[in-house]
Amino acid sequence: MSEPTHTLTAPDLAAPDPAAVKAEMLKIYPAKTAKKRAKQIILNDPETPPEIGANSRTIPGIITQRGCTYAGCRGVVLGPIYDILQITHGPVGCGFYAWLSRRNLVRPPAGSTNYLQYCMNTDMQEDQIVFGGEKKLTQAIREAYAIFKPKAIAILATCPVGLIGDDIHTVAKLMKAELGINVMAFSCEGYKGVSQSAGHHIANNGVFKNIIGLDDKPDEAEFNMNILGEYNIGGDAWEIDTLLRKCGIHVTSTLSGDVSYDQVKKSHTVMLNGVMCHRSINYIAEMMEKKFGIPWIKVNFIGAEATAKTLRKIAKFFDSKKLTDRVEEVIAQEMIALRPVRAEIKARHQGKKAALFVGGSRAHHYQDLFRDIGMEIVSAGYEFAHRDDYEGRKVLPTIKVDADSRNIEELHVEADPARFKPTKTPEQMEALKAGGFSFKDYEGMMVEMKKSTLVIDDITHHEMEKLIEIYKPDIIGSGIKDKFVIEKMGVPCKQLHSYDYSGPYAAFAGAVNFYREVDRMLTTKVWKYITPPWEKAPLASVELVHASKLGGAKKNGEAKAWRKAAAGGEEA
Amino acid sequence: MLDGTTAEIKPREALRINPAKTCQPIGAMYAALGIHGCMPHSHGSQGCCAYHRSHLTRHFKEPVVATSSSFTEGASVFGGLANMTQALSNIFTIYDPKIVAVHTTCLSEVIGDDIPMMIKKATEEGIIPAGKVVIHANTPSFVGSHVTGFASMVTAMVKYLSESSGKTEAQLKDEPQLNIIPGYIDPADMRELKRIIKEMGVKTVLFPDTSGVLDLPQDGRYRMFPSGGATIEQIKSAGDSVGTIALGHFASHPAAEKLDEKCNVPCALLELPYGLTNTDRFIHALRNHGGVDVPGTLGEERGRLLDAMGDMHQYFHGKRVAIAGDPDHVIALTQFLVELDMKPAYVITGSSGNHFEQRVTEILKDQAPEAIVKQNSDLFALHQWIKNQPVDLLIGNTYCKYIAHVEKIPFVRFGFPVLDRMGHRYFPGVGYMGALRLMEKINDALLDHKDRECPEETFELIQ
Incomplete structure (x- = not known):
């Protein structure tokens, strides 16, 4: 099927000079702030991505997109496992804000309780700040167990817990012994690390130490894998699962989207890990490979082309003709439904401009969806990613571990003597690599972005305003805190954390949803109505919809006068 | 949905489940936004500020800007002075507000940061430009609730800003x-x-x-x-x-x-x-x-409200209602429900304060003396009571919708936060016209429920 070619009506002469834009963004800052931000605003070079000052401290007083370590631990990897009863140890707020505010959709089987609908915390009061909160936490765990009888309990720390020195790990240990269920503690105080990313790492460590590997019985399946770093926002994990099932691939565990404690326990029994969000879960992928011999590959189910590429990559790994043929069949089938929609929407929006500032992988993945419909990415950046997510994992050895990162435990993992069973022999792995296959690799965002495009890490409110002013993007992908700032400026904004309560956007069916959603946002009449008619049209040309009704009264002086007034002084 | 909630009520003293309150700083941030040209500033870890901005944004669907001292572990150990100083310098240089309203968080309170000293120092060092103002309120999250946080920031406005100019009574009159x-x-x-x-x-x-x-x-x-x-x-x-x-x-x-x-x-x-x-x-x-x-115009508004109260009285009379929310809201709403001859059955707030229980009990003493009235309660407790003895109507913030859904109770959203409907952003609930709107919402919820659930023979055209 031929698709309309790119036709830009307006000459691209006015394309802003990124270096000048950067200078303009930095101009207002105090010197120290400008110096730091300059390292986080980079003119891209896809050939050799320049170093970006990612995962560094947020500057006090600038308006940032970032959240805290607790949010990272409660929000991803650990948080969305629906049948672990999670107790936030601390004052009431942290647990309250994290309660159902991320869209980790779940369909628990009958008889299973979905604890995501509950917000449980110790509602710490001044007494516990002064005298310690361990006693209250212990009692809270006992009460939770008595009421709910969960399979497992997780305790999450908030800022004061670390400061007053509550030993939540000992409490967890004692409770585990007393109740006979898994009780685990996460020291994810908000002030640790520079963003939610530290919380992801802490959640990875805890889930790996306390859950993964507890059940050695694998699911019966010819091709068996986990999807890591997929949180089922708006049902994305279900789309991916459905697609893989069509191909004949079984997903044991999606970490963490619509996933149960029991599924996570046996997630080490698979043949392959596919990593969606590299930032939030590469730690578990690495540790599972070291301990159990499960190779990991980067996957991306966001965008039709990206999804097809990912399916082929997975098929290649499993090295089965049957699977490879099936994957091609599925791709062909899915593309039949997708192509006409994509072509229609592409025709309307080819050449339009998008900018993406969000998360730790979404600002990269969603570029593929916009490119699918011919749109251009004028600028992008993550909220909490590290250099490897921008520049690729090849820079890992050169990343300096600073004091904030050193705070977060690095687990020492060795091959499990009994359970280290590599899916592939070293020879097979080498053969795959020789055929162009890459393992444990993520090339990052920058290699896929155009030269000189602005890459902005942890974009500030001020920089966002400047960016909109100068680039005038047609749409921006961002989060809840920016959404209405952007839309007040007349630019539609797609929340890429919550999807604005729509979705799914993953895999082929999700891509179609996304194209349609972008189409809706770019064609909505709302933005066209911003200027009222009396501010844009010469008064004489104001359309009088009901003027004809006055026709019969033309001779009547009064009607004439009314008409004159309505037409702004010019008699029609 | 809420499958873990049973009718059997087990003792619970330490575990808060499904709170009907949140923490002080969000209230302080909201209050500060009510000063013209004000930048609310959260002195603590940036997560607090992110959570508060996000939640306020979800309630209002409007830009909510605020800054943070963005503590990391270093600041938590050595104190937040350097962070505060840098923050104020950045805020006044980049965003140029007329006033910055600082509120604290549990983090900065636990380490004992002295905000007035920091403001004084920043003033002396010229970080706060001439003519600009910085005020503060102490809002540790382990004390009070979002409502007391709001109250503290409003009190701070008075403490820092209000002055008597010494005008004579005659001049003032x-x-x-x-x-x-x-x-x-x-x-x-x-x-x-x-x-x-x-x-x-x-x-x-x-x-x-x-x-x-x-x-x-x-x-x-x-x-x-x-x-x-x-x-x-x-x-x-x-x-x-x-x-x-x-x-x-x-x-x-x-x-x-x-x-x-x-x-x-x-x-x-x-x-x-x-x-x-x-x-x-x-x-x-x-x-x-x-x-x-x-x-006379206000008298007419009052009359129209009263007229509607008479017209629709039969649909309100005697209905058992559960109410959850912030204490001031719940006290006033309970009064209105009594005026409508409804029967509040469970009246709770997540905030603490004996005044709440005293006042609500007083309002209900003739009409619903058997009502359960609780401060420092939560939505889990409310749900368990409803399971034991159901109600005809539930009024509360959006979090109550899960209870309403699973128990199939007509539900009216009221208070903070409302995260899934639009009316509160544009239409008032206060005054006679606001009362009419609340009444309409209650009436619609009850009659929509009846129309949806009733047998065909009692499905009526006219109500």
Whole structure:
């Protein structure tokens, strides 16, 4: 099927000079702030991505997109496992804000309780700040167990817990012994690390130490894998699962989207890990490979082309003709439904401009969806990613571990003597690599972005305003805190954390949803109505919809006068 | 849904489940947004600020800007002075607000950061430009709730800004001004209060005032500091007012009392003007303290409300209602439900304060003496009581929708936060017109439920 070619009506002469834009963004800052931000605003070079000052401290007083370590631990990897009863140890707020505010959709089987609908915390009061909160936490765990009888309990720390020195790990240990269920503690105080990313790492460590590997019985399946770093926002994990099932691939565990404690326990029994969000879960992928011999590959189910590429990559790994043929069949089938929609929407929006500032992988993945419909990415950046997510994992050895990162435990993992069973022999792995296959690799965002495009890490409110002013993007992908700032400026904004309560956007069916959603946002009449008619049209040309009704009264002086007034002084 | 919630009530003292409150700083941030040209600043880890901005944004669907001291572990150990100083320097240079309203968090409170000292130091070092103002409120999250956080920030406005200029009584009587402290209500409510005040013809200062800040029109332009909000000068002049009308024991009375203590401004302590009687009291107070007559237009609004109350009385009468929310809201709403001859059965707030239980019990003593009234409660407890003895209607914030859904109870969203409907952003709940809207919502919920659930033979065209 031929698709309309790119036709830009307006000459691209006015394309802003990124270096000048950067200078303009930095101009207002105090010197120290400008110096730091300059390292986080980079003119891209896809050939050799320049170093970006990612995962560094947020500057006090600038308006940032970032959240805290607790949010990272409660929000991803650990948080969305629906049948672990999670107790936030601390004052009431942290647990309250994290309660159902991320869209980790779940369909628990009958008889299973979905604890995501509950917000449980110790509602710490001044007494516990002064005298310690361990006693209250212990009692809270006992009460939770008595009421709910969960399979497992997780305790999450908030800022004061670390400061007053509550030993939540000992409490967890004692409770585990007393109740006979898994009780685990996460020291994810908000002030640790520079963003939610530290919380992801802490959640990875805890889930790996306390859950993964507890059940050695694998699911019966010819091709068996986990999807890591997929949180089922708006049902994305279900789309991916459905697609893989069509191909004949079984997903044991999606970490963490619509996933149960029991599924996570046996997630080490698979043949392959596919990593969606590299930032939030590469730690578990690495540790599972070291301990159990499960190779990991980067996957991306966001965008039709990206999804097809990912399916082929997975098929290649499993090295089965049957699977490879099936994957091609599925791709062909899915593309039949997708192509006409994509072509229609592409025709309307080819050449339009998008900018993406969000998360730790979404600002990269969603570029593929916009490119699918011919749109251009004028600028992008993550909220909490590290250099490897921008520049690729090849820079890992050169990343300096600073004091904030050193705070977060690095687990020492060795091959499990009994359970280290590599899916592939070293020879097979080498053969795959020789055929162009890459393992444990993520090339990052920058290699896929155009030269000189602005890459902005942890974009500030001020920089966002400047960016909109100068680039005038047609749409921006961002989060809840920016959404209405952007839309007040007349630019539609797609929340890429919550999807604005729509979705799914993953895999082929999700891509179609996304194209349609972008189409809706770019064609909505709302933005066209911003200027009222009396501010844009010469008064004489104001359309009088009901003027004809006055026709019969033309001779009547009064009607004439009314008409004159309505037409702004010019008699029609 | 909520499958772990059973009718059997087990002892629970340490575990909070499904809170009906949140922490102080979000209230302080909301109050600060009601000052014109104000940047709320959260002194703590940036997660607090992110959570508060996100949640306020979800409730208002408007830009909510605020800054943070972005503590990392270093600041938590060595204190937040360096972070605060850098933050103030950045805020005034980049965003240029007229005023910064600092609130603390559990983090900065636990380490004992001294905010007034920090402000003093920043002033001496010239970090705070001449003519700019920094105020603060202590809002540790392990004390009180979002409502007390709001109250603390409003009190801070009085402490830092209000002054008596020394004008003589005669001078003040020339153009008497009243203060209105509206409480933790939505911008649409504040707008409605101002409309009523205008109808009455009283000169007032309403603070905080988030109308014109968090209910902005779409005109293609973003303004970090929009035209709304009580100006510093207005709050300053509150010290010269002839009186204060403060709406709500928990959110507004502390500031009114502070103003009385500091500037000798007498105060009338009222409840939020939800429903008929509380609006009557508000208008009566405006009349008495403002020295004006009540215009006929307001009398007509009252009459229309009363007319509707009579017309639809049969649908309200005797209905058992569960109410959850913030104490000032719940007290006033309970009063309105009594006026409608409904029977509040469970009345809870997540906040603490004996006044809540005393006042609600007093309101219910004739009509529903058997009602369970609890401060420091939560939605899990409420749900368990409902499972034991059901109700006809549930009124509360959006979090209650899970209970309503699973128990198939008609549900009216009321209070903070409302995260899944739009009306609160534009239509007031206060005043006679607001009462009509609340009544309509209750009536619709009850009748929609009846229409959906009733057998065909009682499905009626006319109600």
